Amino acid sequence: MDFDLNDDQRLIKDSVDRLVADRYGFEQRRAVLTSLDGWSREMWTQMAELGLLGVSLDETVGGFGGGPVETMLIAEAFGRGLVVEPYFATVVLGANLIRHAGTPFQRSDYLTQVAQGRLLLAFAHHEREARYDLSNVQTTAHAHGGTWYVDGAKSLVLHGDCADRLVVSARTETGIGLFVVDAGKTTRRGYVTQDGMRAAEIGFDHVEAEAVLTEDGLAVIHQVVDAAIAFLCAEAVGGMAEMHASTVDYLKTRKQFGRVIGEFQVLQHRAVDMLVNLEQARSMALYATMMADEPDGELRGAAISAAKVQVNRSGRAIGQEAIQLHGGIAMTMEYKVGHYFKRMSMIEKLFGDTDSHLARVAAAPSLL
Amino acid sequence: MDLSFTPEERAFRDELREVFRTEIPDRIRRKLRSGLHPSRDEQVETQQILNARGLAVPHWPVEWGGRDWSPVQIYLYQDELQSASVPYPLPFNCAMVGPVIAEFGSQAQKERYLARCANLDDWWCQGFSEPGAGSDLASLRTRATLVDGAWVINGQKAWTTLGQYADWIFVLARTDAVAKKQEGISFILVDMKTPGITLRPIQTIDGGVEVNEVFFDDVVVPGENLVGQVNKGWDYAKFLLGNERTGIARIGISKARLKRVRELAALEPVGGIRMLDDPRFRERLAQVEIELKALEMTQLRMVAQERGLARGKPNPMSSVLKIKGSELQQATTELMLDVVGPYVAPFFPEAELEGRNEPGIGPEDAATAAPMYFNMRKVSIYGGSNEIQRNILAKAVLGF
Numbered sequence: 001m002d003f004d005l006n007d008d009q010r011l012i013k014d015s016v017d018r019l020v021a022d023r024y025g026f027e028q029r030r031a032v033l034t035s036l037d038g039w040s041r042e043m044w045t046q047m048a049e050l051g052l053l054g055v056s057l058d059e060t061v062g063g064f065g066g067g068p069v070e071t072m073l074i075a076e077a078f079g080r081g082l083v084v085e086p087y088f089a090t091v092v093l094g095a096n097l098i099r100h101a102g103t104p105f106q107r108s109d110y111l112t113q114v115a116q117g118r119l120l121l122a123f124a125h126h127e128r129e130a131r132y133d134l135s136n137v138q139t140t141a142h143a144h145g146g147t148w149y150v151d152g153a154k155s156l157v158l159h160g161d162c163a164d165r166l167v168v169s170a171r172t173e174t175g176i177g178l179f180v181v182d183a184g185k186t187t188r189r190g191y192v193t194q195d196g197m198r199a200a201e202i203g204f205d206h207v208e209a210e211a212v213l214t215e216d217g218l219a220v221i222h223q224v225v226d227a228a229i230a231f232l233c234a235e236a237v238g239g240m241a242e243m244h245a246s247t248v249d250y251l252k253t254r255k256q257f258g259r260v261i262g263e264f265q266v267l268q269h270r271a272v273d274m275l276v277n278l279e280q281a282r283s284m285a286l287y288a289t290m291m292a293d294e295p296d297g298e299l300r301g302a303a304i305s306a307a308k309v310q311v312n313r314s315g316r317a318i319g320q321e322a323i324q325l326h327g328g329i330a331m332t333m334e335y336k337v338g339h340y341f342k343r344m345s346m347i348e349k350l351f352g353d354t355d356s357h358l359a360r361v362a363a364a365p366s367l368l
Numbered sequence: 369m370d371l372s373f374t375p376e377e378r379a380f381r382d383e384l385r386e387v388f389r390t391e392i393p394d395r396i397r398r399k400l401r402s403g404l405h406p407s408r409d410e411q412v413e414t415q416q417i418l419n420a421r422g423l424a425v426p427h428w429p430v431e432w433g434g435r436d437w438s439p440v441q442i443y444l445y446q447d448e449l450q451s452a453s454v455p456y457p458l459p460f461n462c463a464m465v466g467p468v469i470a471e472f473g474s475q476a477q478k479e480r481y482l483a484r485c486a487n488l489d490d491w492w493c494q495g496f497s498e499p500g501a502g503s504d505l506a507s508l509r510t511r512a513t514l515v516d517g518a519w520v521i522n523g524q525k526a527w528t529t530l531g532q533y534a535d536w537i538f539v540l541a542r543t544d545a546v547a548k549k550q551e552g553i554s555f556i557l558v559d560m561k562t563p564g565i566t567l568r569p570i571q572t573i574d575g576g577v578e579v580n581e582v583f584f585d586d587v588v589v590p591g592e593n594l595v596g597q598v599n600k601g602w603d604y605a606k607f608l609l610g611n612e613r614t615g616i617a618r619i620g621i622s623k624a625r626l627k628r629v630r631e632l633a634a635l636e637p638v639g640g641i642r643m644l645d646d647p648r649f650r651e652r653l654a655q656v657e658i659e660l661k662a663l664e665m666t667q668l669r670m671v672a673q674e675r676g677l678a679r680g681k682p683n684p685m686s687s688v689l690k691i692k693g694s695e696l697q698q699a700t701t702e703l704m705l706d707v708v709g710p711y712v713a714p715f716f717p718e719a720e721l722e723g724r725n726e727p728g729i730g731p732e733d734a735a736t737a738a739p740m741y742f743n744m745r746k747v748s749i750y751g752g753s754n755e756i757q758r759n760i761l762a763k764a765v766l767g768f
Contacts, residue, residue: 001377001440002370003672009369069369248766268762275761279688283665284658290371306658362647362654366630367661368623 003286005069012066013073015050020081026336029082037162038198039085048117053091057099061108062115068227068292072234072285079238082339084196086120086159092231093158093224094121097167101178101213101220110165110180122163122183124154124202125221132356134221141170141177141209148209150179153202160200161190168209175215181207195343222297226304229351230288233311236347237278237285239340240315243322244274246337250326270325274318281314302364305357312354315344371668373440381444384423388452391417400453401628403704403736404718405576408491408533414455415488424457425466425486432470432482439674443667450620460492460529461485465538467611468555468604472596481557495525495539495558495582496605502526503756505540506549506602510584512541512556514591519556521564521587527750531567531580534560539584544599555601557593564588572746574739576718609752610682616751617693619664625700626657628733633707636731643707652706656699663692684764687757694747694754701741708737 005013023043032040047053055070057063064070071092078087095114098106098121113119130136139152150170160166166181187203213220248271251262261267288307294300319341323330330337348354361367373381389397396410406414418424419433427442428434437445449456466485469477484490501508510523521541531537537558544552558565564587569577596604630653636643643649670685705712711730721728721735728735748754762768 001373001668001672003669005369248768252768262768265759265762268766268768269755269758271766271768272758272761275765276688276691279666279685280659280662280692283662283669286371286669287661287665306654306661309655309658310662358651358654358658359647361658362650366626367654367657368626368664 005073008066009069009073012051012055012064012070013077016052016074016077019046019050019052020077020083024081024083029084032084033196038192038196039162044085044117047085047087048115051115052087053117054111054115056091057095057111057115058107061111063111068230068289071227071231071292072289075231075234076238076241076285079235079240079343080242082196082239082343086122086162086198088228088231089122089159089163090114090120092228093123094163094165094167096224096227097123097178097220098180098212100223101217103212106180106210106212119165120159120163122157122160122166122200123224124157124160124166124168124181126154126156128153128155132352134225135176135218137169137171137176139168139170139204141168141172141179141211141214148179148211148214150181150204150207150209152204154204155201157200157202159198160202161188161198166202167212168204169217169221170209172214176217176221177214178212178217178220179209180212181209193346195346196339197346219297222301225351226300227292229304229308230285230292232347232350233281233285233288233307236311236315236344237282239344239347240278240281240318243318243337243340243344244271244278247271247274247322247325254327267325270321274321277314277317281311281318284310298364302361302367305352305360305364306367308352308357309354309361312348312357315348319344373444377440377444380441381448384445384448385452387421387423388448388454391421392452392454396455397453399722400455401624402733403740404721405578406455411455411458411533412488412491415457415461418454418457419487424488425462428462428466428482428486429470432466432478433486439671443671446615447620447623450618451624453624458488458491460494460534460538461488461490463611463615464494464608465492465536465557468538468595468608471607472555472600472604474592476592477557477595490535491530491533492536492538493528493531493534493560493582495528495537497527498524499526499581503753505605506553508540508542508553510539510541511545512539512543512554512589514543515588517591519589519591519593521556521558521584521589523584525582525584526579528567528580528582529578531560531582532569532577536560537565537582538595540601540605543601547599550602552599553601553605554598555595555604556589557595558587558589562587562589572743574743575715576739576743578743606682616686617663617667617689618697618747619660619667619693622660622693622696622700625697625704626653626660629653629700629703629707632704632731632733636707636709638709649706653703656696656703659692659699660696663689663696666692684760687752687760687765690751690757691748691754697747698741698744701737701744704733704737705741707731708734712738712741 051064054063055066059065098110141148141150150168163183166183168179168181185207188200190200193199251267254261284307288304291300291303322337326337329335392414415424425433426435426437430436469481498508512519512521539556539558540553542552543554564585566583568581570579571577633644634642638646708731711734714729716735
């Protein structure tokens with residue numbers, strides 16, 4: 001057992017930490033949010049140059065060949081910086097789907113472009129009726145004369161507004177398949193999300209598609225989504241750590257009744273309870289990272305869900321307490337804590353809420 | 369980063385598991401699993417089996433029976449011992465007075481006490497708290513006065529756990545009444561048979577008698593029974609309290625209890641299904657398991673950090689383990705109450721439960737469910753209450 005990072009991992013951590021510290025100040029981020037895309041192409045190019053876009057991809061496609069630990073380091077830094085670039089959509093979801101399920105040609109072609117920062121992907125999966133059931137897919141795919149066509153509607157497609165290509169899940173005659181679609185051939189309605197990210201509602205009307213898998217796509221979807229949840233857990237921990245640190249700093253500087261409010265034991269203890277919640281969440285984010293590659297779907301699923309439950313609960317508690325202990329200032333858009341709170345609140349409902357994950361843990365054999 | 373145990377660590381764990389599950393009599397482990405307490409004889413029997421195999425005091429200095437294990441090995445040892453429902457080597461001997469004597473005692477004291485302490489030939493109890501000195505331990509008032517080379521002790525100690533079985537008591541006593549309160553305390557070893565000591569058992573809300581008041585009335589103790597230097601007792605007490613950094617979470621005990629909860633819930637019918645299949649119960653069980661898993665990971669992270677810490681120097685982050693570990697211990701007893709349901713009610717003194725011939729009333733372990741729940745309220749109070757732990761974290765970690 002060893003919690004230390006190896007040299008390569010430390011290098012990645014240093015470079016992503018520096019990128020976020022130097023380029024992701026609150027004002028810089030605010031300017032980016034108001035731009036047309038809502039994120040920065042220049043930043044994206046930098047991420048490509050630093051090797052962040054290909055961190056988990058094979059060296060043959062220009063990647064770094066890293067694993068879940070490398071991804072976790074990036075996620076945590078992005079959480080601290082509230083990074084809004086389409087990393088989750090393109091790298092964590094899109095590229096990983098192709099990495100696990102794609103043909104050799106798709107892998108080499110698409111993933112090389114992703115690593116270079118030349119291709120934006122999104123995962124068009126969620127549908128209006130599905131809630132958190134990954135198997136609820138009503139969009140269909142049919143083959144005519146050797147060509148596949150997709151029909152249906154996808155919802156809440158993260159960064160689907162800017163993606164060049166979409167990885168779409170669709171029901172075929174034999175199961176759930178995965179297809180790649182040129183995003184320009186769909187109808188898209190893009191919008192801003194509560195946390196400053198972007199997403200889209202996407203319509204498919206007999207859209208020509210390239211098959212990735214024509215059946216058995218569900219297992220791959222579960223695998224990729226579980227790894228994506230591990231990413232979200234680490235990202236959330238980065239945000240929670242910032243909220244906690246900011247709260248402790250504030251308690252030490254804010255004066256009322258003639259003294260810094262951090263002298264009040266009632267507030268100290270609440271800051272400590274935030275710390276306990278943070279440590280528990282950090283532990284489970286690590287656990288999720290450790291289990292993200294587990295091939296046994298049941299074992300992996302229970303572990304990932306357990307992590308999401310803990311992270312959701314800790315995140316909600318820390319976020320609400322951060323706002324309360326800062327007081328009115330944290331209610332304003334010009335103060336950073338509220339933005340972390342909003343991001344955390346969205347993560348809570350992304351790929352399964354607390355109840356749905358708790359039910360998954362409860363249905364599985366004991367974690368212990 | 370590699371979060372799995374090495375093959376060597378796994379082999380180490382398997383070997384311990386085998387020893388704990390085959391060498392410690394099943395009748396003793398079964399008793400613990402059912403929520404009963406070991407008798408004095410069973411505690412001694414267990415510790416002597418462990419000690420004969422070098423497993424009673426592995427964290428002590430090698431010279432006095434320690435094993436020089438890594439923090440990970442110590443963790444695995446604690447976890448396996450607790451998970452196997454083996455009575456823990458008596459904490460007053462092994463985690464408290466033994467390490468203090470080994471670190472600060474004279475050579476003569478080490479030779480006289482340590483081997484007997486490890487083998488539980490002498491049963492030690494703790495004379496720290498007083499009626500007026502609980503969380504504010506340093507305000508203790510029991511006095512020790514040097515008269516003709518001997519200590520004369522007067523005062524009263526409280527919450528002395530298992531004092532009724534003890535041969536010896538280690539006492540914190542005030543030896544300088546005018547110094548700052550932390551700087552006038554000494555650490556003295558006292559034979560319980562000394563004239564002037566009286567013990568009053570206190571029944572706790574679970575119906576058991578686990579704690580005592582100990583009165584000292586002109587108790588004369590040889591001068592040589594002072595440990596270390598006079599008026600330095602507070603330092604030794606802090607060393608003692610910081611000694612058990614990670615075992616305090618009692619994760620193995622909570623794991624064993626949750627396993628028992630599952631076993632019993634699988635036998636209890638509720639509304640035509642097994643209680644274990646009742647979704648609401650199942651989710652509450654899952655919630656506790658998730659938090660326990662998280663705490664286990666938290667503990668492992670701290671164990672890993674411990675490599676860089678000096679021995680006897682408490683890691684303030686271990687207060688996180690105490691807070692969460694005690695809450696989860698309590699949560700497991702709540703789940704057990706839920707499983708037993710209405711059969712929590714019938715009360716039998718623990719002495720009657722042992723070796724009784726007639727069947728119990730209600731589910732297995734029904735008679736211990738409520739007493740265990742009542743008794744476990746103590747874990748967030750003792751060893752530095754959870755509020756004191758929050759003070760420690762606020763000061764030492766958050767810098768308030």
